[in-house]
Amino acid sequence: MHIDIDIHKTLRSGKRTFHLHARLHSDNPRLVIIGPSGSGKSLTLKAIAGLITPDSGHIRLNGSTFFDAQAGIDLVPQQRKVAYLFQDYALFPHLNVRQNVGFGLQRGWRNPDARAAQATVDQWLDAFHLMPMAEQFPDELSGGQRQRVALARALVARPQALLLDEPFAALDPVLRIDMRAELDALQTRLQVPMILITHDPEDARVFGGVVLQLREGSIVTDAGSGIARGREA
Numbered sequence: 001m002h003i004d005i006d007i008h009k010t011l012r013s014g015k016r017t018f019h020l021h022a023r024l025h026s027d028n029p030r031l032v033i034i035g036p037s038g039s040g041k042s043l044t045l046k047a048i049a050g051l052i053t054p055d056s057g058h059i060r061l062n063g064s065t066f067f068d069a070q071a072g073i074d075l076v077p078q079q080r081k082v083a084y085l086f087q088d089y090a091l092f093p094h095l096n097v098r099q100n101v102g103f104g105l106q107r108g109w110r111n112p113d114a115r116a117a118q119a120t121v122d123q124w125l126d127a128f129h130l131m132p133m134a135e136q137f138p139d140e141l142s143g144g145q146r147q148r149v150a151l152a153r154a155l156v157a158r159p160q161a162l163l164l165d166e167p168f169a170a171l172d173p174v175l176r177i178d179m180r181a182e183l184d185a186l187q188t189r190l191q192v193p194m195i196l197i198t199h200d201p202e203d204a205r206v207f208g209g210v211v212l213q214l215r216e217g218s219i220v221t222d223a224g225s226g227i228a229r230g231r232e233a
């Protein structure tokens, strides 16, 4: 993965003003952005996904320009072909596991015919050990199973990168350890580039390729951050 970001955004709410200046550059398929609550992690991830628009700057991923204020480029989220895994997984409560995963295909940029879609969904249910609970609804699943459904739904359309917003925050401490290991293995197996935001140094330690620290809206490259760790691309 080659990612090149340099964006500014100012947000105002009442008397408060928040300045985001995210500047990063990496060739590692694993990027972790770590920072305390309110440091701008979600805003950065949302800007990459196209869910918010920066005031200025550019966002490039794998040779494709997602956003370039000067050139007037601002691809809509679907055109960016990245998947976004929300902190609470955002599963549809009225859809069962199979339907939730299938939704990832319908919404995605790939629209296979019904039979091909079914086969693809089955393949992902199988890969995530979700076949036995394919007909269950989200509130009938454990936290780890819910996360697997969300991952399967995110990956089913074969995104060019997976954006993960605090993926372990909703899990209890024991499950968190297991799911970190699962995500680590998944990235190695699928080779899908992942950008993960977290406030937990342990997530960065276990998962991190390149780890960057965000403080008050800016990427800080001193204080031991911004260094390449773990495996390189």
Ligand SMILES: Nc1ncnc2c1ncn2[C@@H]1O[C@H](COP(=O)(O)OP(=O)(O)OP(=O)(O)O)[C@@H](O)[C@H]1O
Pocket: 011, 012, 013, 018, 035, 036, 037, 038, 039, 040, 041, 042, 043, 044, 199
């Ligand atoms: N729509 C908005 N209008 C004004 N300010 C906003 C808006 N969205 C976010 N902010 C502010 O921007 C700052 C960064 O928010 P962001 O959600 O990126 O933080 P975060 O690092 O992801 O925090 P957390 O770990 O708590 O989710 C916060 O101070 C927040 O109050």
